[in-house]
Amino acid sequence: MGKQFAKKCGGLPLALIVLGGLLSRKPMNSVAWSRVMQTMDWGTDGEECTAVISTSYEDLPFALKSCFMYFAAFSEDEEIYVESLIRMWIAEGFVPQGENKTLEGIAQSFLEDLAQRSMIQVSKRSFDGSITFCRMHDLLYGLAIQKAKEDNFLMACSKINDVQNCSQTRRMAIHDDSWKISCNLKEAHAAKHEMEELYGESMASKTPNMRSLLSFRLIPKVSQLKHLKVLSHKRWARVDLYEPEMFGRLNQLRYVELSLEVDRNKDVYNFQKFISGMRFLQTLDLSGGPICDLPDCIWYVKTLRHVLLPDYSWHALTSGPLPSAALVNLQTLSGVTNR
Structure with a gap:
């Protein structure tokens, strides 16, 4: 049977590795392996690799399928920081609550399962053996993109037209290399203006059910995205903060990661x-930007799990939680001082 599997894989290393990962999750007997063999109705002419990774994907439990498709939100060949990824999974509700494990611990076991199946590649582990960085092979990344699009799970945008055609999507990722513009200064300025108009003004009307937004470029008027749960922007940005009466709509946000530029004189x-x-915030990560003072009310959000603020010795640090705050879920706190 092993020789039959090897023949099915056509000698392709990735196909063999992924198939090995799939079989490692099955009982080691001929009955279980025969069932896998029966699902392998593959074509020829180089299709073996695509077929075996599709088979491995279909074998994933439901929750792991969502976690796998979420990799489409990142750029191809990107080395992904696992702590951020896990916090996004939790904010999205992909990770079920366990009796004797934290949500983060369960999410780590999900990652280990994907690694065991060779669906992801482990780049680095910490001293205790847990995965800290991972990446994905380009063929598996292509599968994540394909499945996310087929299931209307997530749209990975590579050009402006993609944004216009994703009115039904609930998750959107704008990749770093998505908005290449002409070297001609005049054309570049016009293109940038077009992006800002489309991406800033009309995104909320085109994607009213947006749940997650991961962007390396512009930030739209987030106050209009009232269903947003995950907001991640990895470069310095000025978020539109001039509609304070609309901010009450953002009570669904669970994960916020911003390199936020706040003008102390105007935006505080x-x-x-x-x-x-x-009101239901779990992760607040402002560590990539300048110092900004948090309102005291943030320390009364009982769902808070991770608060990461800038920690620069040449800045005054933000004051920490109030003594009366009951942060029963808090696990990570950085960049603050004692009161």
Whole structure:
């Protein structure tokens, strides 16, 4: 039977590796392996690799399928920081609550399962053996993109037209190399203006049910995306903070990762209103930007699990939680001082 499997894989290393990962999750007997063999109705002419990774995907439990498709939100060949990925999974509700494990611990076991199946590649582990960085082979990444699109799970945008055609999507990723523009200065300025108009003004109307937004470029008027749960922007950005009366709509946000530029003289009030509307926030990661003062009300959000603020020795650090705050779920706190 092993020789039959090898022949089916056509000698392709990735196909053999992924198939080995799939079989490692099955009982080691001929009955279980025969069932796998029966599902392998593959074509020829180089289709073996695509077929075996599709078979391995179909074998995933439901929750793991969502976790696998979520990799489409990242750029191809990107080395992914696992702590951020896990926190996004939890914010999305992919990770079920367990009796004797934290949500983060269960999510780590999900990652280990994907690694065991060779659906992801482990780049680095910590001293305790847990995965800290991972990446995905380009063929598996292509499968994640394909399945996410087929299931209307997530749209990975590579050009402006993609944004216009994703009105039904609930998750969107704007990749770093998605908005290449002409070297001609005049054309570049016009293209940038077009992007800002489309991406800023009309995204909310085109994607009213947006649940997750991962972007390396512009930030739209987030106050209009009232169903948003995950907001991640990895470069410095000025979020539109000039509609404070709309920020109460953002009470679904669970995960916020921003390299936020806040003008202390103009934006402080609106920024504090922006933060205070997040009643179910789990992760607040502002570590990539300048220092910004948090409103005291943030420390009374009982769902808070991770708060990461800038930690620069040449800045005054943000004051930490109030003594009266009951942060029963808090696991990570950085960039703050004692009161």
